[in-house]
Amino acid sequence: MFTATTTAPVNIACIKYWGKRDTKLILPTNSSLSVTLDQDHLRSTTTSRADPTFTKDRLWLNGVEEEIKPVGRMATCIAEMKRLRKELVEKDSSAPPLSTYFVHIASFNNFPTAAGLASSASGFAALTASLAALYELPSAPTELSLIARQGSGSACRSLLGGFVAWNAGTLDSGLDSHAVQIAPETHWPDIHALICVVSDTKKGTSSTSGMQRTVETSPLLQHRIKHVVPQRMQDISAAILAKDFDRFAEITMADSNQFHAVCLDTSPPIFYMNDVSRAIIAVIEEYNRVGLLPENGGKRKAAYTYDAGPNAVIYAPAAHIKEIISMIVHFFPQQETFNDPFGLFGAAGVTAALAPGFNANVAKTWEAGSVKSLIHTKVGDGPRRLGQEHSVLGDDGFPKYLKQ
Ligand SMILES: Nc1ncnc2c1ncn2[C@@H]1O[C@H](COP(=O)(O)OP(=O)(O)OP(=O)(O)O)[C@@H](O)[C@H]1O
Numbered sequence: 001m002f003t004a005t006t007t008a009p010v011n012i013a014c015i016k017y018w019g020k021r022d023t024k025l026i027l028p029t030n031s032s033l034s035v036t037l038d039q040d041h042l043r044s045t046t047t048s049r050a051d052p053t054f055t056k057d058r059l060w061l062n063g064v065e066e067e068i069k070p071v072g073r074m075a076t077c078i079a080e081m082k083r084l085r086k087e088l089v090e091k092d093s094s095a096p097p098l099s100t101y102f103v104h105i106a107s108f109n110n111f112p113t114a115a116g117l118a119s120s121a122s123g124f125a126a127l128t129a130s131l132a133a134l135y136e137l138p139s140a141p142t143e144l145s146l147i148a149r150q151g152s153g154s155a156c157r158s159l160l161g162g163f164v165a166w167n168a169g170t171l172d173s174g175l176d177s178h179a180v181q182i183a184p185e186t187h188w189p190d191i192h193a194l195i196c197v198v199s200d201t202k203k204g205t206s207s208t209s210g211m212q213r214t215v216e217t218s219p220l221l222q223h224r225i226k227h228v229v230p231q232r233m234q235d236i237s238a239a240i241l242a243k244d245f246d247r248f249a250e251i252t253m254a255d256s257n258q259f260h261a262v263c264l265d266t267s268p269p270i271f272y273m274n275d276v277s278r279a280i281i282a283v284i285e286e287y288n289r290v291g292l293l294p295e296n297g298g299k300r301k302a303a304y305t306y307d308a309g310p311n312a313v314i315y316a317p318a319a320h321i322k323e324i325i326s327m328i329v330h331f332f333p334q335q336e337t338f339n340d341p342f343g344l345f346g347a348a349g350v351t352a353a354l355a356p357g358f359n360a361n362v363a364k365t366w367e368a369g370s371v372k373s374l375i376h377t378k379v380g381d382g383p384r385r386l387g388q389e390h391s392v393l394g395d396d397g398f399p400k401y402l403k404q
């Protein structure tokens with residue numbers, strides 16, 4: 001049986017990708033940089049199988065079959081991976097001709113799909129990684145990132161762990177538009193992330209259509225591409241290598257805010273953040289104001305960032321996460337029990353509290369459930385190959401779990 005299972009992580013950008021110069025090849029207008037999050041908490045799990053008895057390529061996402069559109073993104077990724085397998089077989093005639101067989105692919109996300117939690121990133125990275133394992137390709141993650149990129153731009157960064165840059169590249173072919181690791185997760189394992197889930201329903205304007213509208217209409221985007229992002233890419237890479245959280249936080253928050261400013265500068269304007277998102281910004285800004293006081297060490301202690309949706313991702317050194325959760329819970333009381341993967345709070349659970357000197361008037365206390373849930377995770381590694389026992393395809397070649 002020719003089959004392989006892999007998991008792939010989500011990544012959340014600190015320097016945002018927003019805009020394409022080539023919509024078919026998915027080539028961006030600017031470079032971007034992200035933190036890969038730990039697959040122990042958020043992941044896509046994908047099994048691929050090639051079999052001479054299959055009659056067409058098929059894919060099931062969360063137990064529901066998705067159509068593979070003939071020239072769509074999914075079909076492109078599968079075709080590109082088959083091309084690499086074919087090249088391998090041409091060099092080694094003893095290798096089975098797997099590229100001539102159809103594939104069945106099943107994938108599950110252990111978090112909400114299409115809810116602004118970067119499921120397309122982990123999803124296309126897991127698809128690419130599982131086909132690479134199935135086809136026994138010797139390709140390095142950077143080479144595979146060229147293919148995942150054609151599924152969803154941000155997916156190329158999920159092929160690597162740690163701190164990852166997607167270099168925009170300049171070639172029309174896109175061959176230099178790939179992901180590279182700035183530093184592995186082991187370089188700075190102290191970076192933790194708290195995801196504040198404000199909404200887990202499908203968003204109004206997809207990233208794909210929203211960013212093209214911005215390219216077509218926003219003058220501010222041109223300034224960002226030419227005069228802002230190149231310097232920020234250099235500065236945040238240097239901050240990561242120096243483990244300088246204060247600088248990392250300053251750049252991350254500035255870039256999130258500029259990304260949402262170019263959305264507002266789009267015609268018609270796009271609004272991804274809501275009042276809850278903005279209240280979280282106010283809370284983190286106040287927390288940093290206190291941290292920046294000379295008597296408190298003079299440094300920022302947390303960084304917010306928002307993708308194309310209202311959910312906040314707060315990056316912070318591990319030592320501050322407990323204080324941050326208590327502060328968020330103070331303003332945004334929880335209905336769901338906080339799943340405490342790092343055991344920060346005892347059996348009694350999360351308690352609301354504010355740091356000394358914090359001005360409680362920066363935000364009101366929201367009604368319970370305004371922030372639906374909190375996910376605590378940290379920087380993590382790149383895709384993992386799993387054993388056959390983890391396959392999400394059954395021996396019959398169909399998903400083990402179909403949605404009822
Ligand atoms: N595990 C997966 N395997 C394959 N494709 C997936 C997987 N998960 C998500 N996708 C694809 O990604 C699409 C969702 O992407 P979309 O950009 O709308 O949401 P998102 O990635 O959660 O949000 P965002 O990119 O704004 O953070 C799905 O409809 C599906 O086509």
Ligand SMILES: C[C@@](O)(CCOP(=O)(O)OP(=O)(O)O)CC(=O)O
Nearest residue numbers: 013016017152153154207208307308
């Ligand atoms: C705001 C972002 O999350 C946008 C992600 O856009 P996508 O990668 O989802 O877009 P497509 O390439 O069209 O699939 C910023 C980022 O991840 O860098």
